[in-house]
Amino acid sequence: MKTYRRPVSATWWRRNPYYVWYMVREASCVVLTLYALTLLVGVARLAQGEVRYEDWLERLSRPWAIAYHVLAFLLVAYHAWTWFRIMPKTLPRVPVPDKAIVVAGVAAIGVCSMLLWWAARP
Amino acid sequence: MRTIAIECLRYHPETDEAPRWQRYEVPFSDDMSVLQGLQHIKDELDGSLTFRWSCRMAICGSCGLMLNGVPKLGCEHFLRDYYPGPLRIEPLTHFPIVRDLAIDQSDFLAKLESAKPWLMPKADPGEAPHRQTPKQLDDYYQYSKCINCLLCYAACPQYGLNEKFTGPAVLALLHRYNADSRDGGKGERMPLVNAEDGVWGCTLVGYCSEVCPKGVDPARAVNQNKIESTKDYFLRFLAPRGSK
Numbered sequence: 001m002k003t004y005r006r007p008v009s010a011t012w013w014r015r016n017p018y019y020v021w022y023m024v025r026e027a028s029c030v031v032l033t034l035y036a037l038t039l040l041v042g043v044a045r046l047a048q049g050e051v052r053y054e055d056w057l058e059r060l061s062r063p064w065a066i067a068y069h070v071l072a073f074l075l076v077a078y079h080a081w082t083w084f085r086i087m088p089k090t091l092p093r094v095p096v097p098d099k100a101i102v103v104a105g106v107a108a109i110g111v112c113s114m115l116l117w118w119a120a121r122p
Numbered sequence: 123m124r125t126i127a128i129e130c131l132r133y134h135p136e137t138d139e140a141p142r143w144q145r146y147e148v149p150f151s152d153d154m155s156v157l158q159g160l161q162h163i164k165d166e167l168d169g170s171l172t173f174r175w176s177c178r179m180a181i182c183g184s185c186g187l188m189l190n191g192v193p194k195l196g197c198e199h200f201l202r203d204y205y206p207g208p209l210r211i212e213p214l215t216h217f218p219i220v221r222d223l224a225i226d227q228s229d230f231l232a233k234l235e236s237a238k239p240w241l242m243p244k245a246d247p248g249e250a251p252h253r254q255t256p257k258q259l260d261d262y263y264q265y266s267k268c269i270n271c272l273l274c275y276a277a278c279p280q281y282g283l284n285e286k287f288t289g290p291a292v293l294a295l296l297h298r299y300n301a302d303s304r305d306g307g308k309g310e311r312m313p314l315v316n317a318e319d320g321v322w323g324c325t326l327v328g329y330c331s332e333v334c335p336k337g338v339d340p341a342r343a344v345n346q347n348k349i350e351s352t353k354d355y356f357l358r359f360l361a362p363r364g365s366k
Contacts, residue, residue: 002135003218003226008282015191019279022327086326089342092349093261 025082028075035072080109123149127207128159130171133219141219144168145208150201156209157185157196160223173223180335183271187223188212193276193333214276216285230272233288237296237314242307258303265298265343267336274330274340280323287323288314290330290340297343300350312354321347 013019038060045056059065084105088098128148133141146167148159157175164171176182178197185196190210201209217225243252274290275281281289296315300308315321324344331341 001220001226003220004133004135004138004141005218006141006215008216012279012282016329018329018332019327022279022329026325086328086341086345089326089328089331089339090345090348092346 021082024075025079028079031072031075032079035076081106084109123151124202124205125149126159126201126205126209128163129208129210130160130163130223131210131212131219132171132222134170134221143210148201150205152200152202154201155197156187156189156194156199156201156204156211159201159209160196160211171223172221181269183269186214186271186273186276188215188276193273195271195273195335198335214272216276216278216282217272225272227272229285230270230275230289230292233292234270234295237288237292237299238307238311239292239295239299241299241302241305242310243304244306252304254303261303262298262301264338265294265301268295268298268334268338268340269336271335273333273335277327277329277333279327279329280325284319284323286319288317288320290324290344291338293321293324293347294338294340294343297347300347312351315347316351316354321345321351324348 013023042053042056045052060069084102087105088101091101094101125147128146129143130146131141132138132144146163148162148167150159150162154162155178157178160171160173161175164173173185173187173196175185175197177184180195180198183195186193187196188194188211189196189199190204191212193214196211211223213219213223213225217227217229220226268291270291272291274294278287278290281287293315296311299305300311321344324341326341326345328341331339334340
């Protein structure tokens with residue numbers, strides 16, 4: 001039987017907003033990796049002494065570094081939200097509504113972030 | 123009566139090298155479904171248009187189509203919601219086109235059969251009814267509502283990129299039987315779940331569950347089985363297959 005198979009283009013994800021947001025979720029891990037490396041560099045600078053560490057801190061306070069932080073924060077926040085949103089589908093059956101799991105997850109990360117901020121305050 | 127522009131993807135294997143678009147002006151009333159629009163084209167405008175349909179009430183799963191790029195049942199959506207158009211109708215994406223809007227489902231059907239989607243009773247209940255509690259029913263009931271309409275396959279980019287992927291509906295139906303308290307066939311179905319193209323081919327895009335017209339949640343079935351597959355992998359070190 002002769003059939004026609006439509007090719008899947010490299011831009012398949014652009015044809016539906018649902019796929020676009022999926023790709024944002026997947027792509028956010030790139031920025032997440034870069035940010036983890038940035039923090040790792042900070043640890044290395046700390047080991048090299050106060051001067052190098054202060055220099056690293058100064059570089060991070062430049063406008064492009066602030067923009068990078070804002071972008072990383074937005075993408076990580078989005079990733080975290082999608083992570084909790086799909087969490088009920090990945091859990092074994094529990095007698096709790098899906099929405100409660102999502103809300104509890106987001107609330108837990110909110111509380112943890114606040115605690116960290118409190119513990120790290122100057 | 124208003125008129126809506128409908129553009130159909132046409133493909134006749136005898137004459138066409140590749141699909142082409144054809145435009146029709148279809149008069150419609152407010153109560154007409156997209157499927158009825160196609161039937162009007164076939165009956166009044168162009169008898170050569172091919173499409174599948176049967177029940178007209180979202181039960182048979184035959185009239186799955188891409189409506190403006192979104193997988194939907196033609197019988198379940200009204201033309202009025204697409205007025206003034208153009209409404210672009212394509213065959214379900216990710217499947218080979220046999221003719222016009224009809225796709226070749228053989229890949230899905232072979233996969234469905236490989237999942238052994240039937241009850242393999244754990245124990246012979248004899249003459250007595252095989253009882254289940256409401257909770258046991260609830261464990262699989264939503265998955266039993268699948269009508270094999272294939273909208274979830276058209277929604278799944280992983281299936282589009284790799285047609286070896288078992289896919290949402292087959293994995294949901296496989297889970298329907300594995301999760302049934304009366305069934306004893308899980309051991310026979312696990313190799314399909316564990317395979318590279320089984321549940322691990324899913325990256326949880328989640329669009330399959332969004333487009334399902336029957337409220338089935340295939341993404342949940344697939345991801346429940348990632349847990350099952352992991353348990354199956356580790357438990358075999360404790361209890362090698364074949365041992366009791």
